Amino acid sequence: MARITAGITSSHIPALGAAIQTGTSNNDYWGPVFKGYEPIREWVKEPGNTPDVVILVYNDHASAFDMNIIPTFAIGCAEVFKPADEGWGPRPVPDVIGHPDLAWHIAQSLILDEFDMTIMNQMDVDHGCTVPLSMIFGEPEVWPCKVIPLPVNVVTYPPPSGNRCFRLGESIRAAVESFPEDLDVQVWGTGGMSHQLQGPRAGLINKDFDLNFIEQLIKDPETLSKMPHIEYLREAGSEGIELVMWLIMRGALGDKVEELYRFYHIPASNTALGALILQPEGIGAKPPKVREQVNA
Amino acid sequence: MTDKKQRIDIHAYLAEMEDIPGTRVFTAQRARKGYWLNQFAMSLMKEENRNRFLADEKAYLDEWDLTDAAKKAVLARDYNAMIDEGGNIYFLSKLFSTDKKSFQFAAGSMTGMTQEEYAEMMLKGGRSPEGQRSIKEGR
Ligand SMILES: [Fe+2]
Numbered sequence: 317m318a319r320i321t322a323g324i325t326s327s328h329i330p331a332l333g334a335a336i337q338t339g340t341s342n343n344d345y346w347g348p349v350f351k352g353y354e355p356i357r358e359w360v361k362e363p364g365n366t367p368d369v370v371i372l373v374y375n376d377h378a379s380a381f382d383m384n385i386i387p388t389f390a391i392g393c394a395e396v397f398k399p400a401d402e403g404w405g406p407r408p409v410p411d412v413i414g415h416p417d418l419a420w421h422i423a424q425s426l427i428l429d430e431f432d433m434t435i436m437n438q439m440d441v442d443h444g445c446t447v448p449l450s451m452i453f454g455e456p457e458v459w460p461c462k463v464i465p466l467p468v469n470v471v472t473y474p475p476p477s478g479n480r481c482f483r484l485g486e487s488i489r490a491a492v493e494s495f496p497e498d499l500d501v502q503v504w505g506t507g508g509m510s511h512q513l514q515g516p517r518a519g520l521i522n523k524d525f526d527l528n529f530i531e532q533l534i535k536d537p538e539t540l541s542k543m544p545h546i547e548y549l550r551e552a553g554s555e556g557i558e559l560v561m562w563l564i565m566r567g568a569l570g571d572k573v574e575e576l577y578r579f580y581h582i583p584a585s586n587t588a589l590g591a592l593i594l595q596p597e598g599i600g601a602k603p604p605k606v607r608e609q610v611n612a
Numbered sequence: 613m614t615d616k617k618q619r620i621d622i623h624a625y626l627a628e629m630e631d632i633p634g635t636r637v638f639t640a641q642r643a644r645k646g647y648w649l650n651q652f653a654m655s656l657m658k659e660e661n662r663n664r665f666l667a668d669e670k671a672y673l674d675e676w677d678l679t680d681a682a683k684k685a686v687l688a689r690d691y692n693a694m695i696d697e698g699g700n701i702y703f704l705s706k707l708f709s710t711d712k713k714s715f716q717f718a719a720g721s722m723t724g725m726t727q728e729e730y731a732e733m734m735l736k737g738g739r740s741p742e743g744q745r746s747i748k749e750g751r
Contacts, residue, residue: 330713333700378703379657382654383635383643399658400660402657402705403662403707404712471700472638473637474625513701513715514695514701515635515636516692516721516722516723517632517634517635517739518723519720519723519730519733519734520738520744521738521740523737525741546625546628549632550632551745582736583734583737585715585716586719604714
């Protein structure tokens with residue numbers, strides 16, 4: 317049977333992709349960010365830690381979806397997803413290869429579990445999906461695993477509640493565990509952490525909020541899932557609402573998790589960046605040698 | 613049925629969204645107002661459209677059902693004014709990407725700070741949430 321072996325969180329900001337593309341990932345500004353990802357890159361290469369499939373939770377930033385279609389939760393069931401042209405040409409990265417059998421299985425299971433998913437058989441994927449792949453897998457010719465993109469609306473209000481996201485994660489876990497093939501599946505929650513990209517309040521960062529969010533995500537996600545949208549907006553900035561997507565990842569890991577790695581860094585362009593490796597109980601993968609880097 | 617579903621009061625929810633200093637949350641009201649502005653921005657995902665736009669911005673804008681204020685805001689690259697017209701930053705990102713500008717540039721341009729001052733603030737840990745949480749409560 318398929319099983320969920322790990323949850324990873326990652327930033328997905330386009331500036332990270334640009335740093336790779338322009339060869340500036342070693343400079344004074346970006347160097348510490350890429351250094352913070354190194355333990356994740358090493359860890360995911362270890363035998364047993366490379367997933368067969370990643371369920372990649374992200375938000376589309378007005379690329380696949382314009383003002384005409386706004387699905388709250390969508391799931392990519394296609395064979396292949398092309399990098400979107402977001403105004404500077406498509407990111408020069410490999411196509412994202414899907415896992416239609418598992419994706420359709422999850423879609424059906426979720427609908428039976430009362431999550432009314434939008435099924436995408438054709439969809440371009442933007443930086444929200446491809447930047448985390450680059451940050452964690454580097455620059456390979458082909459991505460080392462299949463990917464099921466799972467876009468969540470956090471752009472047009474209201475986005476789904478934290479509770480709804482957390483419950484969706486729980487249902488994703490049940491769906492994966494009922495898939496008959498032996499597959500190691502990771503769930504990635506991307507975006508965040510605190511940031512605001514608009515208006516006179518742009519540039520807002522809240523380190524205390526972010527570090528508390530990480531603690532609670534690990535130890536008491538049930539309580540965290542009750543936090544209303546307004547708290548995210550007030551405390552973590554208007555675009556900090558992306559953090560609800562981390563609750564989907566967390567819901568998919570079950571009650572208890574082990575924290576294998578934590579990276580937190582300010583600033584990455586306009587944002588505070590958080591990257592974690594969490595492991596459900598009973599998986600037993602070894603953590604990276606370095607367990608924590610907090611630069612803030 | 614024992615557990616009664618707790619419902620959110622939509623009016624209270626929407627009112628709170630307007631209580632954050634220096635922020636315009638992309639509510640349905642703004643999404644409706646900015647429909648064509650955002651769709652115009654989306655059109656810049658195609659290279660031929662970017663080229664046509666850059667060759668004659670005014671003519672390209674005239675092809676869209678935009679208010680004069682929205683057209684003026686685009687021509688001036690005034691992102692605050694575009695957001696007042698219902699623009700959303702992720703849609704508008706197609707415009708600043710067409711200009712080969714970054715999210716940091718666009719965000720910085722809305723703060724009244726110079727690009728250098730904004731970059732410096734971010735390096736020092738960003739804008740504090742102190743006093744930036746609520747207009748009504750002044751916290
Ligand atoms: Fe994002």
